[in-house]
Amino acid sequence: MNMMKLSPVDVSAVTRPVAIQCRSVWKFFGNESAAAIEAARKGTHDKDQMLDKFGCVVAVADVSFEVYEGETFCIMGLSGSGKSTLIRHFNRLIEPSVGEVVVQGKDICKLGDVDLRQLRSRHVGMVFQNVALLPFRTVLENVALPLEVQGVSKKQRLETSQAALEKVGLKNWAQRYPSELSGGMQQRVGIARALATDPQILLMDEPFSALDPLIRKQLQIEFKQLSTRLNKTSIFITHDLEEAIRIGDRIAIMKEGRIVQIGTPEEIVLNPADEYVADFVEGISRLHLVKAHSIMSPGADKVPAGAPQASLDSDLQTLIDLTLTQKSEHIAIVEQGQTLGVVTRENLLKAVRGIEVN
Amino acid sequence: MSEFTDAFDLHVNDALMWLNDNANTLFEWVRASLDAAFRALDWLFALPPYWLVIAAVFIAGWFAVGRVFAVGAAFGLWLCQAMGLWSETMSTLTLVLSSTLSALLIAIPAGVFIGLTSGLMKTSDVVLDFIQTMPAYIYLLPGIALLGYGPTTAMWATSLVAIPPAMRLTAHGIKMAPVSLRELGAAVGMTRWQTVYKILVPCAFPSMMAGVNQSLMMAFGMVVIAGIVGSGGLGQSVYDAVRMLQIDQSINAGIAIVVLSIVLDRFSQRLVKFDTEKSHG
Numbered sequence: 001m002n003m004m005k006l007s008p009v010d011v012s013a014v015t016r017p018v019a020i021q022c023r024s025v026w027k028f029f030g031n032e033s034a035a036a037i038e039a040a041r042k043g044t045h046d047k048d049q050m051l052d053k054f055g056c057v058v059a060v061a062d063v064s065f066e067v068y069e070g071e072t073f074c075i076m077g078l079s080g081s082g083k084s085t086l087i088r089h090f091n092r093l094i095e096p097s098v099g100e101v102v103v104q105g106k107d108i109c110k111l112g113d114v115d116l117r118q119l120r121s122r123h124v125g126m127v128f129q130n131v132a133l134l135p136f137r138t139v140l141e142n143v144a145l146p147l148e149v150q151g152v153s154k155k156q157r158l159e160t161s162q163a164a165l166e167k168v169g170l171k172n173w174a175q176r177y178p179s180e181l182s183g184g185m186q187q188r189v190g191i192a193r194a195l196a197t198d199p200q201i202l203l204m205d206e207p208f209s210a211l212d213p214l215i216r217k218q219l220q221i222e223f224k225q226l227s228t229r230l231n232k233t234s235i236f237i238t239h240d241l242e243e244a245i246r247i248g249d250r251i252a253i254m255k256e257g258r259i260v261q262i263g264t265p266e267e268i269v270l271n272p273a274d275e276y277v278a279d280f281v282e283g284i285s286r287l288h289l290v291k292a293h294s295i296m297s298p299g300a301d302k303v304p305a306g307a308p309q310a311s312l313d314s315d316l317q318t319l320i321d322l323t324l325t326q327k328s329e330h331i332a333i334v335e336q337g338q339t340l341g342v343v344t345r346e347n348l349l350k351a352v353r354g355i356e357v358n
Numbered sequence: 359m360s361e362f363t364d365a366f367d368l369h370v371n372d373a374l375m376w377l378n379d380n381a382n383t384l385f386e387w388v389r390a391s392l393d394a395a396f397r398a399l400d401w402l403f404a405l406p407p408y409w410l411v412i413a414a415v416f417i418a419g420w421f422a423v424g425r426v427f428a429v430g431a432a433f434g435l436w437l438c439q440a441m442g443l444w445s446e447t448m449s450t451l452t453l454v455l456s457s458t459l460s461a462l463l464i465a466i467p468a469g470v471f472i473g474l475t476s477g478l479m480k481t482s483d484v485v486l487d488f489i490q491t492m493p494a495y496i497y498l499l500p501g502i503a504l505l506g507y508g509p510t511t512a513m514w515a516t517s518l519v520a521i522p523p524a525m526r527l528t529a530h531g532i533k534m535a536p537v538s539l540r541e542l543g544a545a546v547g548m549t550r551w552q553t554v555y556k557i558l559v560p561c562a563f564p565s566m567m568a569g570v571n572q573s574l575m576m577a578f579g580m581v582v583i584a585g586i587v588g589s590g591g592l593g594q595s596v597y598d599a600v601r602m603l604q605i606d607q608s609i610n611a612g613i614a615i616v617v618l619s620i621v622l623d624r625f626s627q628r629l630v631k632f633d634t635e636k637s638h639g
Contacts, residue, residue, distance in 0.1 A: 117548070121547025
């Protein structure tokens with residue numbers, strides 16, 4: 001691998017402050033005894049043996065990662081992989097059996113009742129898979145619920161909630177009841193409710209899984225724009241890799257409570273850590289994921305004069321269009337006036353097939 | 359075995375006697391306060407002339423329930439007046455409302471509490487089944503022993519039988535509130551108490567109102583039986599008519615009871631519907 005490949009991502013990551021940190025977190029349901037924890041740590045027993053011998057289910061196993069401020073961090077896994085259990089650790093709806101969860105610099109497992117409620121009502125918003133709107137309140141009153149808990153005056157909280165509804169495009173629905181709204185609209189209300197208190201962190205627990213594909217895609221795009229514009233740090237749970245790729249700055253792939261791989265969408269698609277990840281990645285279109293910097297042959301010397309130029313961040317589709325329209329075998333990769341390498345048609349074909357280029 | 363049951367009966371009797379001897383002040387106080395509440399309400403309902411009550415029921419029924427009901431209810435109530443049973447009808451209404459109200463003061467908080475705990479549901483079901491299946495006459499006896507003959511005993515027995523449905527359905531409603539909504543409460547930083555009154559109780563409201571309606575109907579059944587202990591009102595009219603074999607009188611009072619119970623039933627059912635309509639557009 002060449003150095004250019006990872007550097008743009010790494011540099012920005014190192015300089016960004018950490019918003020959420022998870023240090024070797026384990027969660028056992030059932031027996032949480034020291035013996036069970038020890039056995040799981042050593043890895044001597046598999047899932048069934050743990051259940052047989054200790055009567056416990058390991059939902060989250062030795063998970064560690066950091067989420068940077070302003071980042072959207074996707075956790076992808078199939079049902080039963082522990083992802084919904086894991087996300088509930090970040091506002092302590094579930095307590096870890098072992099390990100530390102640090103949110104905005106504080107180990108939240110050590111917070112007292114008052115501080116914990118403060119954290120939940122002001123700093124961490126949550127959106128649920130089944131929306132969880134109160135059927136006896138209007139849309140506006142639902143959005144105002146977290147503000148009500150904070151003790152904001154009625155006038156103030158209704159104004160703020162109205163503004164939050166406008167952000168998700170539902171300002172004309174404020175006085176309706178949730179049952180009058182479609183599934184997609186209800187989930188927008190859920191998002192508006194999470195945004196109403198202007199928390200720094202959003203926890204999204206499979207928010208779009210129950211929606212039909214077109215609405216889902218639309219909401220994914222809107223969510224991505226909104227969280228970027230408002231500069232929110234989000235943890236986004238999904239069982240759909242395409243969704244993770246569309247939304248996530250980085251993706252963690254979970255299997256049986258463990259994280260098998262963490263990386264940018266591009267890293268995961270190009271270098272799956274194991275068979276399991278490779279299976280997921282197989283059906284994913286690479287056209288928008290693979291960028292010039294990971295498929296070019298480095299060195300300015302191989303570039304013929306007059307070849308069309310593209311930047312390091314151009315995706316596969318752009319490069320293919322370029323070679324087709326310009327009828328050119330080579331594309332020069334240029335950044336800040338310097339030619340860094342070349343992409344040939346052979347490179348492009350290999351990239352589409354997922355074969356290592358260099 | 360018979361020795362054992364005899365001993366049991368003896369102890370129950372002794373306990374009642376003991377209560378009568380030692381807790382007399384307490385029961386005297388209970389009797390006095392129930393009596394005062396009953397008299398105040400009775401006075402209040404007797405205050406407006408019959409046509410005003412009928413007009414009020416007609417108007418409220420017209421808008422809240424339906425036109426046919428409004429006309430029928432007005433006619434039925436007018437019939438009560440025409441049969442010369444107006445004051446009895448009002449005093450039965452007083453008895454039913456005051457008994458149900460005091461039953462609800464216990465049933466709803468207890469129901470909420472049981473709905474929140476995980477283990478108590480089964481125990482409370484046994485107790486409530488016991489109360490509901492026990493022949494209702496039985497409750498009159500300790501009432502007479504401790505509270506004396508009159509409307510207070512009727513109120514005590516009526517309240518007791520009115521407790522189970524509201525309590526059960528309240529607990530059920532709380533239990534049935536979706537897990538995701540409980541989680542929501544925690545996630546937005548509510549205290550446990552806030553989760554209960556901002557989320558769980560409103561969720562349980564339709565079920566609670568169905569319970570109130572059923573409690574009201576149970577109270578109606580008991581109020582007639584309580585005629586035996588001098589409850590006054592229609593129950594007593596029926597009982598007196600039966601004792602003296604006055605068929606016409608007993609039928610008149612019976613009709614008045616039917617009219618009153620249908621009117622109360624429809625109004626209280628309306629409470630359930632009101633809430634469901636709100637949440638389903």
